[in-house]
Amino acid sequence: DDKLLSEPLSHPDFFNVKELFSLKDLFDARVHLGHKKGCRHRFMEPYIFGCRLDQDIIDLDQTMQHLQLALNFTAHIAYRKGIILFISRKRQFCHLVESTARECGEYAHTRYWQGGLLTNAHIQFGPGVRLPDLLIFLSSLNNIFEPHVAIRDAAKMNIPTVGVVDTNCNPCLISYPIPGNDDSPTAMELYCKLFRMTIIRAKDKRRQSEVFNELR
Amino acid sequence: LRLGGRWSAAGGPRAQALRLIYTTTPVQRKNVGASGPEKYTEEFIKKQIEEFNLGKRHLANMMGEDPETFTQEDIDRAVAYLFPSGLFDKQARPMMKHPTEIFPEQRKIQWGEDGRPFHFLFYTGKQSYYSLMHETYEKLLNVQKYQDQLTAQDLLPQKEKKNLAGSRWLTKIELEEMLLEKLSDDDYSRFIQLLEKLMTLPCVDMEEKHIRKFSKEVPTQLKKVVIEPLKYDERGVAFSTGEGTRKTAKATVVVYDNGTGKITVNGIDILHYFPVLQDREQLLFPFQFLDRVGKHDMVCTVSGGGRSTQAGAIRLASAKALRSFVTEKEVEFMRQAGLLTLDPRVKERKKPGQEGARRKFTWKKR
Secondary structure, eight states: OHHHHHHHHHSTTTTOGGGGOOHHHHHHTTTTEEEEGGGOOGGGGGGEEEEETTEEEEOHHHHHHHHHHHHHHHHHHHHTTOOEEEEEOOGGGHHHHHHHHHHHTOEEEOSOOOTTTTTTHHHHTOTTOOOOSEEEEEEOBOTTSSBOHHHHHHHHTTOOEEEEEOTTSOOTTOSEEEEOOOSSHHHHHHHHHHHHHHHHHHHHHHHHHHHHHHHO | OOOSHHHHGGGSSSSOOOOOOOOOOOSSOOOGGGSSSOSSOHHHHHHHHHHHHHHHHHHHHHHTSOSTTOOHHHHHHHHHHHSOOOOSOGGGSOOOOOHHHHSOOOOOOOBOTTSOBSSTTGGGSOHHHHHHHHHHHHHHHHHHHHHHHHHHTTOOOOOOOOOOTTEEEOOHHHHHHHHTSOOOHHHHHHHHHHHHHHHHSTTGGGGHHHHHTTEEEOOOOOOOOOOOOOEEOTTSOEEEEEEEEETTEEEEEEEESSOOSOEEETTEEHHHHOOSHHHHHHHHHHHHHTTOTTTOEEEEEEESSOHHHHHHHHHHHHHHHHGGGSOHHHHHHHHHHTSSSOOOOOOOOOOTTBSSSSOBOOOOOO
16 A cells, blocks of 8 residues: 555656647647736746747746646546545636546546635535645636635645636645646646646546455 | 323323424524524434424324324424414414424534545535536527527527516525525625526527526516406396495495486485585495496495495495496506595504504693
8 A cells, every 4th residue: 555655756757748738739728828918917027038029938837747746646646546636716717627527536626616615615515525636726816806705715724736827826835836838728728638637637546456365 | 182081191201392402493484404504403403304293293182182193294383283373473473383394404524534525616605606607608609609600601690588577586585595505695686687688688598408407587566457247137138246344344236227306325325324515425425426327226235344335335336336337447547546446545553652543642832
């Protein structure tokens, strides 16, 4: 049982997430397109490649590295049977995100965030509730273009976060930020596809290893 | 219901005192199922069911009936007999019902042994409501996709105007009961807006089953008044009956055709029964309105009320009887003249602190 959990940690890319995406895929899905120069957040400047006709372009090499780290992390969490919660407050993609979560067997929250969901969970849900072990933000702003409350709450409750940060977002409190576009439908579909594939892959691997152990 | 030795021996050792634990259900139906995590555990409900069954058998023995075939209606009758109550509100009277009807459905624990919740929208807080919105939106997308396919082949059907007068959407309370969750007014209005949007699409028939779960039929209030056809007595003369009331007077009238205008009330001629001209004019009005003054005979029976009240009752009854003799247009004229309307005025009650219904006591400055 110990071996089951410690074996994946010895490899840098146990689940081989690098093969799921390439630079060309990211470019075709328009992940590199950011907002205009005026919307730029100060802390996103390291991730920006340049500015063309007032529109920011995100550096896709850095995005590749961050995406690989983030996907690897989610795969490990899914392997260890953690609860993953997808969050996005974009109305356009609410249905897409919920369907992705349902297909993975994980959870989603694309609606109005009630204040005490994470911090006041025992009273809201009942005693003995289990909080999510990872929050994935497919858009880290809420409808008023302010950072989502869940980022701060997750930091308070020691829950790691993975988030797609656009050029107008604050990447500070997110543990694994992924600089990239969160407004285009193609980009969102790409992210959903990648997360879905990693989670399913990790869960299958876990089931295989358990069956392996039982046979021995 | 047999009275007898068994019932009077109710105080004896055999019959326990009938402990009616379930007395009333709340007057304003609070959605107890939505107010929070479990208030009644499963064992509590099971115990209540056992006690209910035991009490049912005792009640049956008390009433002298067979405990095996004692239905809920028998229980209601027995309880109403044993505990007569003069309270107006039916729901405030003593009742004995099965615990599942009294303790409303509760939501059980939402997560499994390993702590993982069952529903994928558990962490939103309102999982049933949001999953309903999700499903309905999915149906909307499916319908739009199908419509796009048809438009590509130019096969889009025209929108037929459906008569929605006989149906309404579920109210907020009914929706809360269906979902076992508390909703806010905003949530409810959003859901109704989504349903309305779905209804506007032409190809919505493929999702009709889903929509029908949320609509209810409203029984149409309009009842067409049936005008009875003419009846013929032994002599071959056409006649028709009518009934009318006014304040406390009730009148039944038979109007015969081919008559001379003779009117009999309770076996007495109207000149003797109604000496006052005003009352006789009231009786004459329907015939005068229809220009049939000397053409009909009338035989009336009237009881209750006073002089002019009885006259008004007979007038209404005769107008109703004359409907059978006359065309629909003239019936409409009669209705507009107010001949067919029941006069709703009754004596207003006297209130405490006042001398009469409206008159107050004399006001003295000091």
